[in-house]
Amino acid sequence: MILGFLRAKGSLPAALALGLAWAAPALAEVPPSDWTVTSFTLDNGMQVVVIPDHRAPIVTHMVWYKVGSADEMPGKSGIAHFFEHLMFKGTANHKAGEFGQKVAEIGGSENAFTTYDYTAYHQTVTPAALETMMSFEADRMRNLVLTDAVIGPERDVILEERRARVETNPGALLNEEVDATLFQNEPYRIPVIGWMHEIEKLNRVDATAFYNQYYAPNNAILIVAGDVEPDTVKALAEKTYGKVARGPDLPPRIRPKEPEHNTKRTVELTDERVSIPSFSKAWVVPSYQTAKAGEAEALDLLSEILGGGNRSRLYQGLVVKDGIASSAGAMFEGTMVDDTSFTVYGAPRGEAGLEQVEAAVDVEIRRIINDGVTADELDKAKDRFVRAMIFARDNQSSMANIYGSTLATGGTVEDIEKWPERVQAVTVDQIKAVAAKYLNPDHSVAGYLLPSKTVEK
Amino acid sequence: MTTLTAMRFRVLVSAMTLTLALMFLVLPAVVAARAEVRIQEVKSDKGITAWLVEDYSVPIIAIKFRFDGGSTQDPLGKEGLGNLMTGLFDEGAGDLDSEAFQTKLDEAGAEMGFSESKDAVGGGMRMLADRQDEAFDLLELAVEKPRFDQAPIDRMRSQIISGIVANARDPETQASRKWAEAIYSSHPYARPDTGTEASLATVTAEDLRAFHKANFTRENLHVAVVGAIDAETLKKRLDEVFGDLPEKAQLRPVERAEPKLGQTMHIEYPLPQTSLQLVYPGVSREAPDFLAAALMDHILGGGTFSSRLFDEVREKRGLAYSVSSALIDQAHSASLVIGTATRSDRSAETLGVIRDVVRKMAEEGPTEAELDAAKKYMIGAYAINNLDSSGAIAGTLVDLQTDKLGIDYIQRRVDLINAVKLDDVKAAARKLLSVEPAIMILGPKLAEATKG
Numbered sequence: 001m002i003l004g005f006l007r008a009k010g011s012l013p014a015a016l017a018l019g020l021a022w023a024a025p026a027l028a029e030v031p032p033s034d035w036t037v038t039s040f041t042l043d044n045g046m047q048v049v050v051i052p053d054h055r056a057p058i059v060t061h062m063v064w065y066k067v068g069s070a071d072e073m074p075g076k077s078g079i080a081h082f083f084e085h086l087m088f089k090g091t092a093n094h095k096a097g098e099f100g101q102k103v104a105e106i107g108g109s110e111n112a113f114t115t116y117d118y119t120a121y122h123q124t125v126t127p128a129a130l131e132t133m134m135s136f137e138a139d140r141m142r143n144l145v146l147t148d149a150v151i152g153p154e155r156d157v158i159l160e161e162r163r164a165r166v167e168t169n170p171g172a173l174l175n176e177e178v179d180a181t182l183f184q185n186e187p188y189r190i191p192v193i194g195w196m197h198e199i200e201k202l203n204r205v206d207a208t209a210f211y212n213q214y215y216a217p218n219n220a221i222l223i224v225a226g227d228v229e230p231d232t233v234k235a236l237a238e239k240t241y242g243k244v245a246r247g248p249d250l251p252p253r254i255r256p257k258e259p260e261h262n263t264k265r266t267v268e269l270t271d272e273r274v275s276i277p278s279f280s281k282a283w284v285v286p287s288y289q290t291a292k293a294g295e296a297e298a299l300d301l302l303s304e305i306l307g308g309g310n311r312s313r314l315y316q317g318l319v320v321k322d323g324i325a326s327s328a329g330a331m332f333e334g335t336m337v338d339d340t341s342f343t344v345y346g347a348p349r350g351e352a353g354l355e356q357v358e359a360a361v362d363v364e365i366r367r368i369i370n371d372g373v374t375a376d377e378l379d380k381a382k383d384r385f386v387r388a389m390i391f392a393r394d395n396q397s398s399m400a401n402i403y404g405s406t407l408a409t410g411g412t413v414e415d416i417e418k419w420p421e422r423v424q425a426v427t428v429d430q431i432k433a434v435a436a437k438y439l440n441p442d443h444s445v446a447g448y449l450l451p452s453k454t455v456e457k
Numbered sequence: 458m459t460t461l462t463a464m465r466f467r468v469l470v471s472a473m474t475l476t477l478a479l480m481f482l483v484l485p486a487v488v489a490a491r492a493e494v495r496i497q498e499v500k501s502d503k504g505i506t507a508w509l510v511e512d513y514s515v516p517i518i519a520i521k522f523r524f525d526g527g528s529t530q531d532p533l534g535k536e537g538l539g540n541l542m543t544g545l546f547d548e549g550a551g552d553l554d555s556e557a558f559q560t561k562l563d564e565a566g567a568e569m570g571f572s573e574s575k576d577a578v579g580g581g582m583r584m585l586a587d588r589q590d591e592a593f594d595l596l597e598l599a600v601e602k603p604r605f606d607q608a609p610i611d612r613m614r615s616q617i618i619s620g621i622v623a624n625a626r627d628p629e630t631q632a633s634r635k636w637a638e639a640i641y642s643s644h645p646y647a648r649p650d651t652g653t654e655a656s657l658a659t660v661t662a663e664d665l666r667a668f669h670k671a672n673f674t675r676e677n678l679h680v681a682v683v684g685a686i687d688a689e690t691l692k693k694r695l696d697e698v699f700g701d702l703p704e705k706a707q708l709r710p711v712e713r714a715e716p717k718l719g720q721t722m723h724i725e726y727p728l729p730q731t732s733l734q735l736v737y738p739g740v741s742r743e744a745p746d747f748l749a750a751a752l753m754d755h756i757l758g759g760g761t762f763s764s765r766l767f768d769e770v771r772e773k774r775g776l777a778y779s780v781s782s783a784l785i786d787q788a789h790s791a792s793l794v795i796g797t798a799t800r801s802d803r804s805a806e807t808l809g810v811i812r813d814v815v816r817k818m819a820e821e822g823p824t825e826a827e828l829d830a831a832k833k834y835m836i837g838a839y840a841i842n843n844l845d846s847s848g849a850i851a852g853t854l855v856d857l858q859t860d861k862l863g864i865d866y867i868q869r870r871v872d873l874i875n876a877v878k879l880d881d882v883k884a885a886a887r888k889l890l891s892v893e894p895a896i897m898i899l900g901p902k903l904a905e906a907t908k909g
Contacts, residue, residue: 055514056494056844088762100762105830107837110761124841156775156800163730164778164798276623311563320555323612326619349619380563387566391583393515395846451626 035393037403038230039413042237044246045218049403049413050233051225053396059226060396061133062122063141064404066221067214069194070116070187070255070337078194079210081114082158082202087121088112089150091143096150099136102129116188117337118408124397127227134222134240141215141244151204159200162193170271171278171449178267178447179341182282185256186338216247223404225396253410258284258339261443272452276326277354278347281361281446285438287336289410296334297422298430299342299438303332304381305373305431306364307344311380313364314344322360324352335405342438354448365439372432385423494844496854496864499688501695507680508854508864509691512847518589518684519847520596521581521855522699525677527574529645529711529789530668537652538660538668539578541613543571545665546580548609550598555609558595567592569599575646576788577859578672583848586685589694597698600673605665614657621654628726632899639722640736640895644714646790671707675699681854683847714790719893723903731804731900732796735811738889739784739791742860748873749881750793750889751784755831756823757814757886758782758795763830765814770797776807793889805903808896819890822883836871 038050069080090096103110108125123133166172176191183189193199222241224233261284288296307314307330318325328346344365346357392398406416497509531538547562547569548555562569567584580600584592624630634649641647652660678699682691716736740750751759758766758781770780780797795815799807823831843853857866 053514055512056840058841058845097763101830104760104763104834105837107834107839107841109838109841124845126837126840153773153775157771157778160730160776160798160800161778163800167729168798273626273628274623275625275627276619311559319616320612323615326616326623347619347623349615383566384563387585390515390517390585391568394517394519394583394848397845 037413037417038233040234042217042242044242044244045216046220046222046237046241046244047407048222048233048237049224049407050228050230051223051396051399051403052228052230053225053393053399054227057126057227058124058396059127059130059224059228060122060124060400061130061137062120062223062225062400062404063137064118064120064221064223064408065214066117066219066250066253066408067119068115068117069190069192071214071253072187072190072210075198076202076206076210077190078158078199079202079206080119081193082155082199083207083210084112084114084119084121085154085158086146086151086207087140087144089154090145091140092145093139093143094136099140102132102136108133114192116192118405120404120408122397122400124226130224130228130233131236131240134236138240138244141217141220141241144211146204146207146211148204151207155199155202158193159196162196162199165193166191167196170269170273174267174269174447174449175280177269178280178282178445181265181267182284182341182445183258184261185258186284187255188336188338188340214250217241217244218246219250221404221407223400223407225400225403253337255338264442265445266448267445268448268450270450270452274449274451276347276349277448277450278327278345279354279358279446279448280343280345281358281444282341282343283438283440283444284339285332285342285434287338287340287409288334288406288415289337290339294422294426294430295434297419298426298434299332300334301378301381301385301423301426302368302373302431302435303330303342304384305377306330306368308381308384313368314346314361317364318346318357318360323350324360325349325357328357328361335409335411337409354450358446362441365435365441368432369436369439372428375428378426378428378431382423382426386420389420494850494867496867497688498864499682499691499695501692501700503675503696503700505675505678505680505695505699507682507691507695508858509681509686509688510683510850510854511685511687512683513685515847516586516685517583517847518586518592518682518686519581519583519851520680520682521579521848521851522678522680523577523579523855523859524672524674524706525577525679525788525859526672526706526708527576527578527788528648528650529575530672530708531645531648531652531656532664534656535652535660535664536648536656537617537650538656538664539573539672540651541610541617541657541660542603542605542665542668543573543578543580544613544617545605545609546571546599546603548613549604549606550595551602551604553598554604554606558598561591562595565591565595567595569596573650575650579855581848581851589686593694593697600698601701603665603669605662605669607662610660610662610665614660617651618654618657621651621657628724628728628899629732632724632726632732632897635724636722636734636897639720639897640716641714641790642717644789645711646714646787670703674703674706676704677706677708678702679855679858681851681858683851683854711789716790716792716895718895721896721898723898725902726899728900729801730798731801731807731898731903732798733804733808733811734897735795735815736895736897737793737795737815738892739786739793740885740889741791742786746881746885746888747786749877750885752828752831752835752874752877753818753823753882753886753889754782754784754793755835756827756882757818757890759784760831760834765818766795766797766811769810769814770799770807774806774810776800776803776810780811795894801901804898804900808898808903815890815894818886820887822879822886825879828877828879828882832874832877835874839867839870 106129110123112121180189314328318328325346326349330344332342333340348357499509500506569582571580638647740747758764766780770776777797777799782795785792844850
């Protein structure tokens, strides 16, 4: 889940949601010099990545903090996201709104978002304005002025945000509780936006403590993508971010791990606004950070082959061939610090019932566990991944997101650059193996969104 | 993480929300740009015109095109016909059935999509430059020779109907239907784009063929291409893909629709949040005061974090997460729409605040400083919002053609914006915002009397 300061208009969260969060820039047919990514670290520990793209006089400037909702203290759910909103308030040097006015003055766009594992702030501007953006962003890294006067109304705003995103939406309410059931111990069990009763109590002391603990250059990554040279970025970064003092060393992000799962669990939500039922089924699986070599790549490809689009087994089998589903697919969220989820979903159409759709999804999974996938299916899935990387290069914010999300979850620039090779190396046997190992039908969590029983169809 | 809503409908299945975009085609209000984008006009041997931006830095080609018409062209009783058609272009064309077509498309590494609005059917493809022969061949088949086989029609229809039924008890979807009827009464804009169970049931392959023949013609076509392709090659491609379409469109005339203002519709529903929507008159794109109105709208509620509505409703009072205004310019109607979702126990207060902000803008207009800032924003934002990827550039060029703004508009735009005077903007504010709006309220009873 990705939450933003403002409902996203642009492509940033969408790029992540594509399931293509891992992609690589260096492809054979492009002269490497045009796309060489530069990475270095400032003396105060801030990591910097520069992704060149000289096609238009635009630059995307992002600062990623290695803190998300999964790093919150017990009882303080929502503080990471709440704090993201507070970053738009005034600092000791600039009154509230001044930064935004500077961005607007040049027609720039800006926003921010919070996920389980990271929080990012970004502006897209003309290259001439880059230094100003860096200067403001560096300023609010340490100089925010947090008073009760700004905190009260902003807490009301995020309570409205929660109502808009979750409370008014039965599907979102169900998803929250599916996650809380799927993850028995990991903090991914708690929604990024936070639980209502805990958000209501967040205050200035919480916000200040959170700020002082996590907002420092040695916990941040600067990504600059666009029409600018690495040397320029380096000079500007040293002049702005370089002046911010290193913060205390942060301990490694060691969080509670999942215990063994031994049960099949079910979460149901019945709501009178629902007319057609739907279901999801999820398992805890390794992420790119926690997986043994090759397993995360195999899970990514499995998700593509099983349910990645209209050529997938689920879509072709349930929607096209059997004609029992209006939708069916699979998702794997690989770019995460800890063990993550693999999800399948579907909804019936026509005379078919939900049980029939679920049974058919189970059959497709079982077929892969028993018989594996074909070499042709695997090759086509790999081709789609490689193609998606080329298309990703067409949008500098997609590239910035790929690097930012990877680095902020513990990956490296090299991980990104070698990803295509690792994908190409996955074999049909590995796909079958991860399916058998992780998609155990007896250890899953199913979520059912159901029509109110009192209402006839 | 897990989500039940991330379903892969390939046809938009009335996934409407009560945000501003609802039932209106949102035109990216005022658009302008930078001189850096070099646009060539390319005319093929058969007379197809396209705008081209050549760029070889990423080995891809993006093409976007649009046929004027859209859901207003659905015959009465066959609502949803055009939308259904947009789901069928990769479901069989020429000698290829659905399976064969999709396999080839996947192998070609190309992505193709079609969609419909009230006023047009749009399509596009992005492809790898070194696989363009296969990709353009498939696009040609899809555009000129869609098969409309019965099995895909039935499947797609039943998927769309599933979506309609799924939303049958969703208060926001149902409210937006009622609201469209209240605003547009018998005009085609009041009809549901995706149709109804009953209207979709009547649609036949013949209807689809007739719709395709009437709407996919050279006369009402706009095309833009961005990427690794030169003008000479593009000429051939244009003739391949569009050259054999009929010359003349057979579009049914659509009357100008005047939104019915001065009404309030309260749909009571026990929701934890109340949606508010206010509809005021708009300005059509061709009107001389369009830019003045667009600047006024930006100051009122168009700015990301700096509009008057944002300041008063969200920043000062914390009444809502999002509040904004937008100038909606459609082919046959124009309006200015303000929307928000606010805590239900303070919905009357929120409505009062919005109406106070509007009243002040109508009476006094913006300040010189606000106008200055809005102009700067609008001038700079063009490249950032409209030209940041091949697809975005192609889409912008199609918009410019549809709006008849001319191939040099991007150069002229800065001067046009700078020429707008404070008095023009005040006049636009008075003209649009002095009118009693149409107000929709979805949520529980207002907690207190409306102040506005």
